[in-house]
Amino acid sequence: MRIILLGPPGSGKGTQAQLLVQRYGIVQLSTGEMLRAAVAAGTPVGLKAKEIMAGGGLVPDDVVVGIISDRIDQPDARNGFILDGFPRTVGQAEALDELLKHKHLKLDAVIELRVNESALLSRVETRVAQMRERGEEVRVDDTPEVLTKRLASYRSQTEPLIHYYSERRKLSTIDGMMAIDEVTRAIHRQLLALGAVEPKTHARSAAKAAPAKKAKAAKKKAAKKPAKAAKRPSKSTKTAKKAAKQAVKGAKKAVKKTVKKAAKKTAKTAVKKASKKGPKKVTKKRAKR
Numbered sequence: 001m002r003i004i005l006l007g008p009p010g011s012g013k014g015t016q017a018q019l020l021v022q023r024y025g026i027v028q029l030s031t032g033e034m035l036r037a038a039v040a041a042g043t044p045v046g047l048k049a050k051e052i053m054a055g056g057g058l059v060p061d062d063v064v065v066g067i068i069s070d071r072i073d074q075p076d077a078r079n080g081f082i083l084d085g086f087p088r089t090v091g092q093a094e095a096l097d098e099l100l101k102h103k104h105l106k107l108d109a110v111i112e113l114r115v116n117e118s119a120l121l122s123r124v125e126t127r128v129a130q131m132r133e134r135g136e137e138v139r140v141d142d143t144p145e146v147l148t149k150r151l152a153s154y155r156s157q158t159e160p161l162i163h164y165y166s167e168r169r170k171l172s173t174i175d176g177m178m179a180i181d182e183v184t185r186a187i188h189r190q191l192l193a194l195g196a197v198e199p200k201t202h203a204r205s206a207a208k209a210a211p212a213k214k215a216k217a218a219k220k221k222a223a224k225k226p227a228k229a230a231k232r233p234s235k236s237t238k239t240a241k242k243a244a245k246q247a248v249k250g251a252k253k254a255v256k257k258t259v260k261k262a263a264k265k266t267a268k269t270a271v272k273k274a275s276k277k278g279p280k281k282v283t284k285k286r287a288k289r
């Protein structure tokens, strides 16, 4: 799966990208992170980007396109990726289209996180306070003055991408003002609707998955008899429900049985061990006396 997260600074792109990484096992490609790493390492790209980033401007297109192109070629990106903070200009979007075409890769979706701009400043302030609390280094561009500049550059240079991807029928807009997990769920629903992810990517424990599978199979079986179902719809529905319930019950019983069996076995072994060890020790101690 290959997706783009679009949204102004502070809209939660980074947070959502990390959650999506955990859920789908794909990588997050954040140009901001890569540039910050380059600045910290003092590479030629870092030296070029340092001042621009500190002032809230945009690093030249060719620099970020080059970074992304190299990163997409890495083996860990083969399974899919989330682009966070890239593209940021129409030029970058066109370059991305070209390089994906060249690499025979398809973009699945562009998710726009729409937020209330007045809330962004307080969000960034909260983020900075939390980072300080954790003793983490705060970004030099996370100040109200630089944020204002970053927002201005988002509006003038990045917002046109909404039109760009909407024209290409790639854009999905999600309310980024909802709670974090609600936004994640909304993104997941959208990806499901687009067919970008399999329904089975729902986080579910193995124990719960088994009965659900059986219930599904039972429902499917019941649904396979359309003639009967048409004649006696209520009975057929009842049968399906009953079968599903029984399947769930059966699976639950099986799990209980296995757990009971395992507990019994452990207890038996413990008793055996105790009865073997117990008298021996006592005998030895008694013998010593």
Ligand code: AMP
Pocket: 009, 031, 032, 033, 035, 052, 053, 054, 056, 057, 058, 059, 060, 061, 064, 084, 085, 086, 087, 088, 092, 141, 150
């Ligand atoms: P971010 O972490 O995405 O907020 O990015 C931090 C800074 O890195 C931005 O304010 C820009 O200066 C620079 N940057 C990140 N991604 C890009 C990009 N795609 N194009 C140009 N500059 C970028």
